[in-house]
Amino acid sequence: MRFDERFLDEIKSRLRPSDVIGRTVKLRKQGREYVGLSPFTKEKTPSFYVNDDKGQFFDFSSGKSGDLISFLQETERLSFVEAVERLAAEAGVPLPAVDPQAAAQETKRQGLLDWLEMAAQWFEAELRRPAGRDARAYLERRGLPEKEWARFRLGFSPSGRTALKDYLVAKGARPGELVDAGLLIAPEEGGAPYDRFRDRIIFPILDVRGRVVSFGGRAMDPQARAKYLNGPETTAFHKGHQLYGLSEARKMIAAAPSGEEPPLLVVEGYMDVIACQRAGIPAVAAMGTALGEEQMEVLWRHHPEPTLCFDGDRAGRQAAARAIDRALPLLTPGKSFKFAIVEGGKDPDEVLREQGPAALKSQLSKTAPFVEALFLREKDLEPLDTPERRAGLKVRLRKLAATIADKDLAAEYKDELLRRYEALWPTAAPVNTVGGAARAMSQHGWKQRKAVQSGPTPETRAATERMRASPKPLSAALAVAALQDLSLMGDNIELVDRFGFGDERLKDFAQELVRLSYEADHVEMDTAVRQLQARGLDPSFLRALEQDARRAGVAAPFLDPGAARDQVRALWKQAFDLLVRLEALERAVAEAARDNDFTALPPLKAERDHLRRLINSDWAHEDAEKPVLPH
Structure with a gap:
């Protein structure tokens, strides 16, 4: 859905922010503004203000501000489109006419979603039929009883080459549609399409609204070329945006008692997500790829500081390192990550099966802040046994802090990382600040020179204007x-x-x-x-x-x-x-x-x-x- 500025202004002109926000935040009049307790932080003294004239809210305790749209996005975890649609309905403003091309694309997408839902129901039924006997036994061995299957909509795809295709075609589907939905594979050399998922336990992938948009499948054959297979990019499924388990995790966060904010975990696999959610911990996972920037933004819409929990093996450490590099430029005072490592080289699923929910919750509650994880990663890259290597660490820390787009946070990270650096050698004279440099020069008997303050020359100003x-x-x-x-x-x-x-x-x-x-x-x-x-x-x-x-x-x-x-x-x-x-x-x-x-x-x-x-x-x-x- 496309919204222009005039449409958005029309909505805002018909709604008073104090009326809309006042339904969730208790406000009282104070001069030309309304004030109340922050909906984003726990506070006893009101620091949340709503200004109807400006059409804005200002929350000084969390630093957040914005209009009605961003308020709904922040407090109800709605997307931009969902928030606009909600407010348009309340204001009595009809939604703009949909572009014909976009409408056709949406109609096609809805058709694919219908076939994906029908496929999910068929997979669920197959798990309980004779063909799913080995899959049922596997799930039982993994400590996942039958009573839990429906909650996560688990299924099974039999080994037949066209079993799903035959079923859906009989229901009226065209093979081309099923290829577009990612359910069938069309051979590059030509020939009839065939089922993508065969002899696999099926994990439906749901969007944030709970609609099936794709599938992941775990091979029953230990010799299979790919242990896990995910659906391809389609009109309905963008792998870099979706997170497995988000729909259920969102429900768990919303159901938490008032004033409590449960953690939101990011783990590595489907079974880990299921294990955490069974233990009462909201958790999600990327689909076989490194956590991307779009997925990080989705996470931050639901939690200000999700916890990244990767396995302690080499692959897990690499995944954590990639997540650090991708997240670093995006950090802001209200958006960051924590890190948790499951003890003994195990994953959350193993801990749940072997030690129970309490042990899993206890381990996952031991987290490290982002800055600590970043520092330890860089410190452990190589031995720091020579001046060159120690200087190399310092250079890396400065460069990494400078990649943070938020300049205030970048400055804080630089100071914190260099403090940790200096703490490694507490007897060394600190020289990373102006004062430290002055002290170091004084210790060596050097005369400290005053900094010459001078304004830019006319030539410099002219060059700056040209560059600007x-x-x-x-x-x-x-x-x-x-x-x-x-x-x-x-x-x-x-x-x-x-x-x-x-x-x-x-x-x-x-x-x-x-x-x-x-x-x-x-x-x-x-x-x-x-x-x-x-x-x-x-x-x-x-x-x-x-x-x-x-x-x-x-x-x-x-x-x-x-x-x-x-x-x-x-x-x-x-x-x-x-x-x-x-x-x-x-x-x-x-x-x-x-x-x-x-x-x-x-x-x-x-x-x-x-x-x-x-x-x-x-x-x-x-x-x-x-x-x-x-x-």
């Missing part, structure tokens, strides 16, 4: 490509929202593109341009952006109209990651220079300058390509 007026060519190319195809932002969408294509000057434009992407699954470029212009974007900005993008030349192959879609996506992501990395290095260098950290500054500057040269050498070419933006 024109973004980096590669950044402009990234922005143009994203406008052509919003889906390019994909898993990086939150980073785009915060980093602005690696260039602060494009941040507002990036946020508008992100908003368009959230409002609709697919927006054609011409439509996106019209919507941006309707929101006040100057057409001359787009023309200038096109010119800046052309300066990127051969460094922006993702703008090649003849390139394959998968190649475009991969190249776009590589370029975006490169510029985000450069911005983080720029910040790390500035921080080290400000702190007079003469240990970390030279290697940081060397890496930054190398990256600058790499970028500049690649896109210093002028190309007379055709315009890529409509005028």
